[in-house]
Amino acid sequence: MIGGAPGAFMGDVHRRALALSGQFSLVAGCLSRHPQQALAAGRALGLAPERTYADWAQMARAEAARPDGIALAIIVTPNDTHLPVAAAFLAAGIPVLCEKPLALTLEQAQHFASRFTAKANDMVMAYTYSGYAMVREARRLVQAGALGAIRNIQVEYLQDWLGNADSNGGWRLDPQTGGAGGCLGDIGTHAFHLAEFVSGLQCQSLSARVSRLVPGRAVPDDAQLQLRFSHAAIGSLWVSQVATGCGNGLRLRLYGEKAGLEWKQEQPDTLALSTMDGRTTHTARGGSAVLTPSFLPRGHPEGYLEAFARLYSDTARLLGGLDAPLLPRLAAGVRGLGFVEAALQSGARDGAWTMLRT
Amino acid sequence: MIGGAPGAFMGDVHRRALALSGQFSLVAGCLSRHPQQALAAGRALGLAPERTYADWAQMARAEAARPDGIALAIIVTPNDTHLPVAAAFLAAGIPVLCEKPLALTLEQAQHFASRFTAKANDMVMAYTYSGYAMVREARRLVQAGALGAIRNIQVEYLQDWLGNADSNGGWRLDPQTGGAGGCLGDIGTHAFHLAEFVSGLQCQSLSARVSRLVPGRAVPDDAQLQLRFSHAAIGSLWVSQVATGCGNGLRLRLYGEKAGLEWKQEQPDTLALSTMDGRTTHTARGGSAVLTPSFLPRGHPEGYLEAFARLYSDTARLLGGLDAPLLPRLAAGVRGLGFVEAALQSGARDGAWTMLRT
Amino acid sequence: MIGGAPGAFMGDVHRRALALSGQFSLVAGCLSRHPQQALAAGRALGLAPERTYADWAQMARAEAARPDGIALAIIVTPNDTHLPVAAAFLAAGIPVLCEKPLALTLEQAQHFASRFTAKANDMVMAYTYSGYAMVREARRLVQAGALGAIRNIQVEYLQDWLGNADSNGGWRLDPQTGGAGGCLGDIGTHAFHLAEFVSGLQCQSLSARVSRLVPGRAVPDDAQLQLRFSHAAIGSLWVSQVATGCGNGLRLRLYGEKAGLEWKQEQPDTLALSTMDGRTTHTARGGSAVLTPSFLPRGHPEGYLEAFARLYSDTARLLGGLDAPLLPRLAAGVRGLGFVEAALQSGARDGAWTMLRT
Amino acid sequence: MIGGAPGAFMGDVHRRALALSGQFSLVAGCLSRHPQQALAAGRALGLAPERTYADWAQMARAEAARPDGIALAIIVTPNDTHLPVAAAFLAAGIPVLCEKPLALTLEQAQHFASRFTAKANDMVMAYTYSGYAMVREARRLVQAGALGAIRNIQVEYLQDWLGNADSNGGWRLDPQTGGAGGCLGDIGTHAFHLAEFVSGLQCQSLSARVSRLVPGRAVPDDAQLQLRFSHAAIGSLWVSQVATGCGNGLRLRLYGEKAGLEWKQEQPDTLALSTMDGRTTHTARGGSAVLTPSFLPRGHPEGYLEAFARLYSDTARLLGGLDAPLLPRLAAGVRGLGFVEAALQSGARDGAWTMLRT
Structure with a gap:
C-alpha cells in the first residue's frame, strides 16, 4: 500500500x-x-x-x-x-x-x-460502487432486457461534508493536489462510472453548470450536467458536496421502454423495478430472485466494505489469471478524466454542449 | 363549471x-x-x-x-x-x-x-399542489429561516401515462389545443410554481434540454432544465410523462446553508428536514409541531382532493373579502407561460441560457 | 345527523x-x-x-x-x-x-x-378503514388465493394522544359513556374488523393482556392479544393509545403459505406483497394492476376521507336497492362487542384463553 | 475455530x-x-x-x-x-x-x-445484533433518559427460510441437536437479548403461544409471547421462521413516557425517535449527532459483518485486559435458555404466565 x-x-x-x-x-x-x-x-x-x-x-x-x-x-x-x-x-x-x-x-x-x-x-x-451486488444485478437486468431500450439515465451523488466555509476538505480542495475538478473528480467520477456501468451506454456529450456554492473555494463543490448517451438516451448527473443533510447519497435511476429501475447506495441491498401498471418490486440481495452472488444471505445487510471487498475478490481472480469482466481498469480511469474535463469546459462556456474526448 | x-x-x-x-x-x-x-x-x-x-x-x-x-x-x-x-x-x-x-x-x-x-x-x-398543508408548512419554514440562505432548488415531476407510442394523450398531445409545451405546460408549470412558491425565490433564467422521447410525438414529453434563481441560488427542474414506473412523482428538495428539506407529493403528509449532523426529521401534518392548519388530525391521511379543497376554501375567503395570500392568481398563470416559453426557446437553441420574460 | x-x-x-x-x-x-x-x-x-x-x-x-x-x-x-x-x-x-x-x-x-x-x-x-381501496384490494387478493392458506394475522393500532396523565380523552375515558373497553372499544374494534375483513377468517378465541399504562385511568389504554382463527390460523392484535410517537398507526400483516401481505393506514395507497424469493411488490392504488376501483388515478393520494366516502357511496347503493357486500352491518357491530368482552374477560383472568361469544 | x-x-x-x-x-x-x-x-x-x-x-x-x-x-x-x-x-x-x-x-x-x-x-x-452501532446508540439514549420511563417493549424477529414443508433446516429442526426450542433458541434468543440489552430492563415473566405452523415439524417454527419486565414495563416478542416474505426481520420498538424508538436490523444504520408532537427523527450512524463510534463515516453503509466485527473488537479488548461492558458473557447465554424454557413451559400450559428462572 x-x-x-x-x-x-x-x-x-x-x-x-x-x-x-x-x-x-x-x-x-x-x-x-x-x-x-x-x-x-x-x-x-x-x-x-x-x-x-x-x-x-x-x-x-x-x-x-x-x-x-x-x-x-x-x-x-x-x-x-x-x-x-x-x-x-x-x-x-x-x-x-x-x-x-x-x-x-x-x-x-x-x-x-x-x-x-x-x-x-x-x-x-x-x-x-460497482462492487455492490445489487449494482451488478442492475447491470445484469439491463443487459437481459428487463427495461427495454433505455430512454433516460439519472444519477446523483450528494454529500454535505464540505457544506460550511470552514469545512476541512484538506488536499481535496487544493487544485494542485486534488485537481481542478473538485467534486467532479472526487465523487463525480464515481457517479459517472456507475451510470455507464449499469446502463451499458456511453456518454457522448454533456452540458454542465459548475458552481462554487460556498464562497471563496478554489474548486467546484456542486455541478449538474445534462448528458447525451449512445442509442439516443439522455440523462442527468448532479454531484454536490454541499447538499445539506446528505451523507453519501449516491442514487441511480434508469427509465426504459418497459420498466424503471432505482438503486440507492445508502440502502444498497435492494433494487426497485417499476412498471406502468403501478407495481414497484423491491428485490433483496441474497434472495433466490437475484442471480448475482454475494457474501451473506438475504436480510443480513452488506455495506460499503463488502462492495469494496468484492473489487478485491475480483482483483484476486485477475491476478490468478481468471476472468473479471466487471472490474474497472485503466480505460475506466481515463474515461473519468474525460468526464471531468468536458464538464469543466462546458461549465466555463456557459453550458455549451461538449463532446467527451475518450 | x-x-x-x-x-x-x-x-x-x-x-x-x-x-x-x-x-x-x-x-x-x-x-x-x-x-x-x-x-x-x-x-x-x-x-x-x-x-x-x-x-x-x-x-x-x-x-x-x-x-x-x-x-x-x-x-x-x-x-x-x-x-x-x-x-x-x-x-x-x-x-x-x-x-x-x-x-x-x-x-x-x-x-x-x-x-x-x-x-x-x-x-x-x-x-x-400549493394547497397541500405540508407544502405550505415548507414555505413557512423557509420564510422562518429554518434552512438559512437557499443554495439549490431541485424539483421533479414524473409520470408515465404517456410512456407508450399508443398512449392516449388526447388534446394534451395536440399543439393546437394543448399548446406547444406538451409536458412543460401540462405538469411543468405545476413543478415550476411549487419551486418558487416554497422557496420564495424567483427563477431568472434557465437552460433546457427538451425531448420527444417517444418517437412521432408532436410535443415534448420529457424536459430537464438548469435554473438560476434570485439571491444566487441555482437549481434544476425535470419533468417527464414517460418516466416508466412513475405515477405522479412530484418531488421538491431545497438545500440551504443550515438544512435541507424534502417533500414528495405521493406521501404528502410528511416533510423531511435534514441537517449536517446526520439527523433527518420527518414532521407529520396535524401534529403539534406543525403550524399550518389542516382538515384532519395527525395520522389520518389527507390527499390530493384535500389539497384541492384547500384552494377552494381559500377562494371562498377571497370571495368573502378576506385575505388569501397563498392563493395563486393571474400573475402566477402568466409566469407559468413565461417558464414554458423560455424552456422551449432554450431547448431550440441547444440549451442556451435564456431569461424568463415575466 | x-x-x-x-x-x-x-x-x-x-x-x-x-x-x-x-x-x-x-x-x-x-x-x-x-x-x-x-x-x-x-x-x-x-x-x-x-x-x-x-x-x-x-x-x-x-x-x-x-x-x-x-x-x-x-x-x-x-x-x-x-x-x-x-x-x-x-x-x-x-x-x-x-x-x-x-x-x-x-x-x-x-x-x-x-x-x-x-x-x-x-x-x-x-x-x-374497510373503505380504503387497498384494504378491499387486499381482501380480494386473499380471496383469489394470492397468499395461499393464511397462517398468521398480525394487526396493530397505535396512537399516542392519550399518552400523558393529563391528556384530554373526554367521554372516551369515562366507562359510563365510552364503555369499559377503553382503547379496545374505541380503536380495537377497528383493528379487529380489519383483520377479519381482509383475511376472511373468524377469530374464535383470544388471550389478552389489558393494561392501564398511564396510572389513574378508569379504562384500558393499551392491550395486546393472542388470537386463534378458523382454519388453524393464529395471530395477534395490539392496540394502544399511549404508544408515544404514533399518530394513527393501524397496520395489518398477513402471512400465508405463498406470500405475505402488508398494509399501513398512514400510507394507504400501496399494498406490499412479499414472497420467499426476496421480492416485495408494492402495488399502487389506481394502477392497472389493481382491480378495486377508486376515485383518483395512480399517484394522486387518497386518504381517510376518501375511505369514509366509500362507505357512504356503498350506503347509497344499499339505499338504492343495489348490492354492497363489503359494507359492515349490524352483525359486524355485535361482533366488535364480542371482541371487547372476550378481551376484558381474558385480561381479568390473567390471559386465560377465552371464546368469542358471537 | x-x-x-x-x-x-x-x-x-x-x-x-x-x-x-x-x-x-x-x-x-x-x-x-x-x-x-x-x-x-x-x-x-x-x-x-x-x-x-x-x-x-x-x-x-x-x-x-x-x-x-x-x-x-x-x-x-x-x-x-x-x-x-x-x-x-x-x-x-x-x-x-x-x-x-x-x-x-x-x-x-x-x-x-x-x-x-x-x-x-x-x-x-x-x-x-448487540454489535450494531445504532443498537448501542439506542441503549445509550435509553440510559440517558431520552425516552423517559419505558412502558412497552416490542421486539420481533421474522424469517421465512423454513416456510415450506420441505425447507432444509438441517440440525436446527432436530430437537436432539438443535434443542426443543426450535425458532425460540435459534433466533428468539437474539430478540430476547436485544430487548433486554437496549431497554436495560429485565424480563420477569411471560405468557407464550408456541406453534408448529408447518405441519409435521418436531420443533416450533413460530411463537409469540407477552412479556412483563421490571419497573412495570410490558411487552411482546414474536419470532417466526415461517413469516413468508421476511428475510431477517429483526425489529425493536420501545415506547417511553417521552418518546418512542425504533430500530430495524435490515436498515441498521438509522435509528428513529418519535415524539407526541408528530416528529420522527432518523439519526444516521457516523453523523456528529451519534456518540457511539463506528468503522465508517455517515452514508457508507455498515452491515451484519461490521456488527459481528464489533463483537470481535470488543473481545480483543477483553483479551487485552481492557473494559468491554457491552459484550455479552456467560450470564447472557444462561439467560437465553431461561427464556426458551419459560416460553416452552408457558406454551405447553396454554399461555399461563411463567416466571423466568434466571
Whole structure:
C-alpha cells in the first residue's frame, strides 16, 4: 500500500476490505514520505521493517526483486501522485489497484494510458460502487432486457461534508493536489462510472453548470450536467458536496421502454423495478430472485466494505489469471478524466454542449 | 363549471374538491358545446335545465344577470379556451378559478393580463399542489429561516401515462389545443410554481434540454432544465410523462446553508428536514409541531382532493373579502407561460441560457 | 345527523365524507340535547330550523312523517347512546349509519340485534378503514388465493394522544359513556374488523393482556392479544393509545403459505406483497394492476376521507336497492362487542384463553 | 475455530468478521470430526496441518501447551456441543466466543455456569445484533433518559427460510441437536437479548403461544409471547421462521413516557425517535449527532459483518485486559435458555404466565 497511513480514511477502508475479501494480506507499505513516520506507520500495521518504505520508486524496485514480493500495489495517495506511483509499479511488473481519479488532467491520463497500453488490464480503478451486488444485478437486468431500450439515465451523488466555509476538505480542495475538478473528480467520477456501468451506454456529450456554492473555494463543490448517451438516451448527473443533510447519497435511476429501475447506495441491498401498471418490486440481495452472488444471505445487510471487498475478490481472480469482466481498469480511469474535463469546459462556456474526448 | 362533463378527470376532481371544502355547490354549467350533451351532462350532475348552457358567453351573461347567479366560474376546458372563457366571465364581473396553463403562449397570457390588470386578483389559478398543508408548512419554514440562505432548488415531476407510442394523450398531445409545451405546460408549470412558491425565490433564467422521447410525438414529453434563481441560488427542474414506473412523482428538495428539506407529493403528509449532523426529521401534518392548519388530525391521511379543497376554501375567503395570500392568481398563470416559453426557446437553441420574460 | 355539532371531530369527518361521496346532503340534525345549542349548530351547518331537533326520538318521528324525510340517520353521539338512537330510527323505518362501538356491552348489543333482526342490513357500522381501496384490494387478493392458506394475522393500532396523565380523552375515558373497553372499544374494534375483513377468517378465541399504562385511568389504554382463527390460523392484535410517537398507526400483516401481505393506514395507497424469493411488490392504488376501483388515478393520494366516502357511496347503493357486500352491518357491530368482552374477560383472568361469544 | 468448515454459513461469517475487525487471524481449527475432512478443511483455510484437529479436546490441550497457542476459541458447532467444547477450552485456560444458544436446556446451562463461575467473563456469547452501532446508540439514549420511563417493549424477529414443508433446516429442526426450542433458541434468543440489552430492563415473566405452523415439524417454527419486565414495563416478542416474505426481520420498538424508538436490523444504520408532537427523527450512524463510534463515516453503509466485527473488537479488548461492558458473557447465554424454557413451559400450559428462572 502506498499512502493511507493509519487514521487516513481511505487507507483504513482498503485494509478492512482486503481483509474481508479473505484474498490478500498487507505485507509491505510506503505509508509516508518521511522515513520515521513511514516506519512508525508500518509498525502500527504489523509490517516488517524491511518492507516499510518511504520512497515508492524504491518500494517498486525492491518488491519486484523479492521472491515473495507483493502481488498488487494499492495506491491511496492524494490525486496528484496516482500516476507516477502507478507508473513505477507497472514498470516494475507489479499490478496496481488505484484510487480515482486516475490523474489531475485528461492529458496526463491519456499520456499515461498510451505508455501502458500493454498493461491496461493490470491496472484496476477503485470504482467502489460497482462492487455492490445489487449494482451488478442492475447491470445484469439491463443487459437481459428487463427495461427495454433505455430512454433516460439519472444519477446523483450528494454529500454535505464540505457544506460550511470552514469545512476541512484538506488536499481535496487544493487544485494542485486534488485537481481542478473538485467534486467532479472526487465523487463525480464515481457517479459517472456507475451510470455507464449499469446502463451499458456511453456518454457522448454533456452540458454542465459548475458552481462554487460556498464562497471563496478554489474548486467546484456542486455541478449538474445534462448528458447525451449512445442509442439516443439522455440523462442527468448532479454531484454536490454541499447538499445539506446528505451523507453519501449516491442514487441511480434508469427509465426504459418497459420498466424503471432505482438503486440507492445508502440502502444498497435492494433494487426497485417499476412498471406502468403501478407495481414497484423491491428485490433483496441474497434472495433466490437475484442471480448475482454475494457474501451473506438475504436480510443480513452488506455495506460499503463488502462492495469494496468484492473489487478485491475480483482483483484476486485477475491476478490468478481468471476472468473479471466487471472490474474497472485503466480505460475506466481515463474515461473519468474525460468526464471531468468536458464538464469543466462546458461549465466555463456557459453550458455549451461538449463532446467527451475518450 | 365550464368543461368537465361527467367522466372527465379534472371535472370530477373539481366537483369533489368543492364539495369537500364545504364552501361551494355546483349550480350551473356549460359542460359541452353541444346543446343535447350539455343538457344530459347537467342533468347527470343535478343542475337545473335553465342553468345548463352550451355557450359559455351566454352562460356568463345569463348568470351575471341572475340575482342568484354563480359566485365563481370554474374553467376546466382544454388549454386553448382558458383565456376566452376567463375573459367572458371576468368581463361579466364573475371571478374565475382556472386550470393551468393559463394560455397557449406567453404573448396571449400577457395580452390577457394587461387587459384584466384590475381583476388580476379575481382570477385564481389551480396550482393544486400549493394547497397541500405540508407544502405550505415548507414555505413557512423557509420564510422562518429554518434552512438559512437557499443554495439549490431541485424539483421533479414524473409520470408515465404517456410512456407508450399508443398512449392516449388526447388534446394534451395536440399543439393546437394543448399548446406547444406538451409536458412543460401540462405538469411543468405545476413543478415550476411549487419551486418558487416554497422557496420564495424567483427563477431568472434557465437552460433546457427538451425531448420527444417517444418517437412521432408532436410535443415534448420529457424536459430537464438548469435554473438560476434570485439571491444566487441555482437549481434544476425535470419533468417527464414517460418516466416508466412513475405515477405522479412530484418531488421538491431545497438545500440551504443550515438544512435541507424534502417533500414528495405521493406521501404528502410528511416533510423531511435534514441537517449536517446526520439527523433527518420527518414532521407529520396535524401534529403539534406543525403550524399550518389542516382538515384532519395527525395520522389520518389527507390527499390530493384535500389539497384541492384547500384552494377552494381559500377562494371562498377571497370571495368573502378576506385575505388569501397563498392563493395563486393571474400573475402566477402568466409566469407559468413565461417558464414554458423560455424552456422551449432554450431547448431550440441547444440549451442556451435564456431569461424568463415575466 | 345525531350528535356531531360543528367542531366535533367525527361530526365534521362524516359531513366532509358524505359531501365527497357526492351521494348525500345533510338536511336535518339533532346536534345537541339543548334546544338553543341544537338550533345554533343547525344554523351553522345550513339546516332549516324546522329540521333542527334537540330530541332524537322526535327527529325520528318527524322525519319519518315527512315526504322528503331523511333517507339515512347518521349516529355520531358518544358510545352510550348509539343503541337507543339507532332503535328510534330503525323503528321509524329509517336506515342508520352508526359509529362504533355499537354498544357499551355485548349483552346490550345482542339484545338490540335480536330485536332488529329483520333490519340487520339497514344498519351500517362505520368501520372506516374497510373503505380504503387497498384494504378491499387486499381482501380480494386473499380471496383469489394470492397468499395461499393464511397462517398468521398480525394487526396493530397505535396512537399516542392519550399518552400523558393529563391528556384530554373526554367521554372516551369515562366507562359510563365510552364503555369499559377503553382503547379496545374505541380503536380495537377497528383493528379487529380489519383483520377479519381482509383475511376472511373468524377469530374464535383470544388471550389478552389489558393494561392501564398511564396510572389513574378508569379504562384500558393499551392491550395486546393472542388470537386463534378458523382454519388453524393464529395471530395477534395490539392496540394502544399511549404508544408515544404514533399518530394513527393501524397496520395489518398477513402471512400465508405463498406470500405475505402488508398494509399501513398512514400510507394507504400501496399494498406490499412479499414472497420467499426476496421480492416485495408494492402495488399502487389506481394502477392497472389493481382491480378495486377508486376515485383518483395512480399517484394522486387518497386518504381517510376518501375511505369514509366509500362507505357512504356503498350506503347509497344499499339505499338504492343495489348490492354492497363489503359494507359492515349490524352483525359486524355485535361482533366488535364480542371482541371487547372476550378481551376484558381474558385480561381479568390473567390471559386465560377465552371464546368469542358471537 | 471449532466447527464451521468452509461452506458453513456461520463459520464463514465468523472468519470474515474476525478479519474485518483487524484484531485476529485464524491459526488453528477443528473443522470436522473426521480427520480427513478436518485436514482438507484446514488446508482450504490456510491452516498449518499440525494445528488442524479432528478432536476438540485434543485441540484444547495442544493449543494450551503451545507458546503460540490460540488466544480465543470460537465455537460454531451445532447447539448440542456448545457446552462440552466450551468446557474443554475454558478448562484449558483458553477464553471462548460461542454461538447461541449456549445449551439445549436451562438445566445444562445452569450446571455449566455454576462450574465456570470464575471464568464467566472469559466466555463471550455471539449475540451479534448487540454489535450494531445504532443498537448501542439506542441503549445509550435509553440510559440517558431520552425516552423517559419505558412502558412497552416490542421486539420481533421474522424469517421465512423454513416456510415450506420441505425447507432444509438441517440440525436446527432436530430437537436432539438443535434443542426443543426450535425458532425460540435459534433466533428468539437474539430478540430476547436485544430487548433486554437496549431497554436495560429485565424480563420477569411471560405468557407464550408456541406453534408448529408447518405441519409435521418436531420443533416450533413460530411463537409469540407477552412479556412483563421490571419497573412495570410490558411487552411482546414474536419470532417466526415461517413469516413468508421476511428475510431477517429483526425489529425493536420501545415506547417511553417521552418518546418512542425504533430500530430495524435490515436498515441498521438509522435509528428513529418519535415524539407526541408528530416528529420522527432518523439519526444516521457516523453523523456528529451519534456518540457511539463506528468503522465508517455517515452514508457508507455498515452491515451484519461490521456488527459481528464489533463483537470481535470488543473481545480483543477483553483479551487485552481492557473494559468491554457491552459484550455479552456467560450470564447472557444462561439467560437465553431461561427464556426458551419459560416460553416452552408457558406454551405447553396454554399461555399461563411463567416466571423466568434466571
